[in-house]
Amino acid sequence: MKKIGVILLTAALLLSACGKATTTEHSAHSENKEQEHFGHDSGESTDKEGIQAVFKLSTDPIQANQETEMTIQILDKDGKSVDDFDLNHEKKMHLILVSQDLSYYKHIHPTYQGKGLFTIRTALPAGGNYKLFADFKPSGQAQIVKSHVVKAGGEAAPAIALQPDSKLTAAVNGIEISLAADHLMAGMDLNLTYTFKDAATKAPITNLQPYLGAVGHVVILDEKADLYLHVHPVDEKSSGPEAKFKTSFPKSGIYKIWGEFQRDGQVITVPFVVKVP
Ligand SMILES: [Cu+2]
Numbered sequence: 001m002k003k004i005g006v007i008l009l010t011a012a013l014l015l016s017a018c019g020k021a022t023t024t025e026h027s028a029h030s031e032n033k034e035q036e037h038f039g040h041d042s043g044e045s046t047d048k049e050g051i052q053a054v055f056k057l058s059t060d061p062i063q064a065n066q067e068t069e070m071t072i073q074i075l076d077k078d079g080k081s082v083d084d085f086d087l088n089h090e091k092k093m094h095l096i097l098v099s100q101d102l103s104y105y106k107h108i109h110p111t112y113q114g115k116g117l118f119t120i121r122t123a124l125p126a127g128g129n130y131k132l133f134a135d136f137k138p139s140g141q142a143q144i145v146k147s148h149v150v151k152a153g154g155e156a157a158p159a160i161a162l163q164p165d166s167k168l169t170a171a172v173n174g175i176e177i178s179l180a181a182d183h184l185m186a187g188m189d190l191n192l193t194y195t196f197k198d199a200a201t202k203a204p205i206t207n208l209q210p211y212l213g214a215v216g217h218v219v220i221l222d223e224k225a226d227l228y229l230h231v232h233p234v235d236e237k238s239s240g241p242e243a244k245f246k247t248s249f250p251k252s253g254i255y256k257i258w259g260e261f262q263r264d265g266q267v268i269t270v271p272f273v274v275k276v277p
Pocket residue numbers: 091093094095107108109212
């Protein structure tokens with residue numbers, strides 16, 4: 001793949017109560033029309049501190065449903081391995097994998113092998129483009145997010161157009177989950193409040209379990225998967241019936257918001273699509 005002029009801007013924004021929200025913005029120009037609207041890079045991206053993440057698949061090109069080992073090597077500006085990472089919500093790296101239409105979402109935790117090398121075995125569910133976001137924190141440094149696009153061969157799943165949900169309520173695992181957003185407007189601080197009820201009895205749910213050290217985690221992407229926000233709750237120790245997150249959408253547009261929670265030992269992922277004026 002030939003690419004011209006890839007600009008990568010990474011800005012850490014203090015958005016959440018624990019100050020751990022990060023925005024990455026990628027603007028890219030490509031001769032490849034297919035990828036034009038899905039930020040991309042060459043597998044190596046450098047931020048202003050010079051930290052690089054080199055993504056590799058042991059099987060490249062990869063086919064849909066073919067399990068492969070993925071490696072993410074973190075290097076400093078001199079190309080030397082970054083060896084020490086702070087735990088961020090119990091993990092040294094969080095890896096988010098989405099399909100281009102954002103219909104497929106996976107949140108995984110690569111294994112740290114030492115010397116800046118993270119590995120994970122995974123498969124991609126259908127042909128097409130996927131974007132990976134590696135979220136990590138070299139010791140003593142700010143949180144860093146690096147992204148990479150991979151393409152799987154094979155039959156593509158029909159693309160699902162991203163439509164704002166008319167109703168921000170969903171039932172998952174017998175739990176009715178509602179999302180309310182106040183001040184839904186670009187560039188403004190707002191609260192995202194999830195409310196949990198028993199889907200059958202409508203009784204409030206108060207026994208959510210900590211998941212990765214907090215009542216929940218929220219990952220937000222804009223429709224082009226250029227803007228990545230990872231938001232942690234205002235009150236991490238809540239167990240329901242509410243979980244509140246404070247964030248800010250950088251610009252107007254359509255965003256997909258995945259909330260992740262845990263109850264009875266099961267992780268619940270609930271996606272909603274909103275239009276931010
Ligand atoms: Cu994670």
